Amino acid sequence: MPRTSPAIVEAQLRRFLTEDMPPGETRLPDERSLAHKFDCSRETLRKALGVLESEGLLWRHVGQGTFLGVRPRHLPIRETVLVEGATPRDVMAARLLLEPQVAAEAARHAGPEEVVLLRRRVAQGRRARALSECEAADDAFHRAIAAVSGNPVLAGFLSFLSGARRRIAWQREWDRTYRRIGVEEFRTLHSDQHDAIVQAVAEGTPERAEAAMRRHLRTIEAAMTPASGS
Missing domain, CATH: 1.10.10.10 (Winged helix-like DNA-binding domain superfamily/Winged helix DNA-binding domain)
Structure with missing residues (x-):
């Protein structure tokens, strides 16, 4: 009790x-x-x-x-409805538009402590042993990049997209993708790509951080495409 x-x-x-x-x-x-x-x-x-x-x-x-923190004053009233109607393709398109720019901002603002945090998130991904651990590590990494950008608006958008990734449509495709490629690919290829993003952030090179994030998201998009049948 x-x-x-x-x-x-x-x-x-x-x-x-x-x-x-x-x-x-x-x-x-x-x-x-x-x-x-x-x-x-x-x-x-x-x-x-x-x-x-x-x-x-x-x-x-x-x-x-x-x-x-305090509830955002202009939180969309029906945002959950919008998220429910979003397809995995919609979510990936939004991520490709936003997250490379977020990574570039992180490279402009990251200090030593933030870089340590990001490297810790990469290490968390390399230790993943199950699908749920991969998902949690991936979400934590992308949220950390948004936080390091220093822009609460960008972090808010990324939080919204993170919510979309937990909805049924995205989750179904994510599960199918990882059943096909396996946890090992997340621990190696995806974690290597996370590490490349962090390296660019640590060096303070926005262009490289942006390009590294875009390559990473394109890898995810390519992995999910067969699963979605497109």
């Missing part, structure tokens, strides 16, 4: 936000994981989250998760 009181959960959650959130991360773990971590019911957890949300420390979006 859950033993932790709401007041203790609230205190633990505050400490988690200030001390345990990985640098560059803005999305909290899902409710099930947090409830297990704090040894409480999800109802108790939601009460604590509600208190912190009322203080502007975080905000929640049904179906997408809980995020650090």
Whole structure:
């Protein structure tokens, strides 16, 4: 039976936000994981989250998760509907337009600490042993690039696209792709490409970072094309 009181959960959650959130991360773990971590019911957890949300420390979006900071004032009301209607091809087209520019911005703004964070994300991908670990590592890497760009608007767009990648249509194609190419390709080719992006960011060369990100996304697009039958 859950033993932790709401007041203790609230205190633990505050400490988690200030001390345990990985640098560059803005999305909290899902409710099930947090409830297990704090040894409480999800109802108790939601009460604590509600208190912190009322203080502007975080905000929640049904179906997408809980995020650090104040809720965006102009969050589209029907964005989940737009995401549900997006095909994997739509998502890839948006990523190819946006993410190379985000990588270029990261190269312009990254300092030594940010480079360490990015290299840690690459290492996380190389350690992946299962599809779910590959997916989590890939998402963490691309979110970190967005955070390092230093532009909260760009980071917000990338967060939106990350949400789209968790929807059913994209997830189905992702699963089919990785069943075909296997985890090993993610740990090698994809992680090598992540590393090339980080190297360009570390060198402060926006053009190379942009090109490296575009090559990486083209690799993903090519891998998913047979799976989508196009």
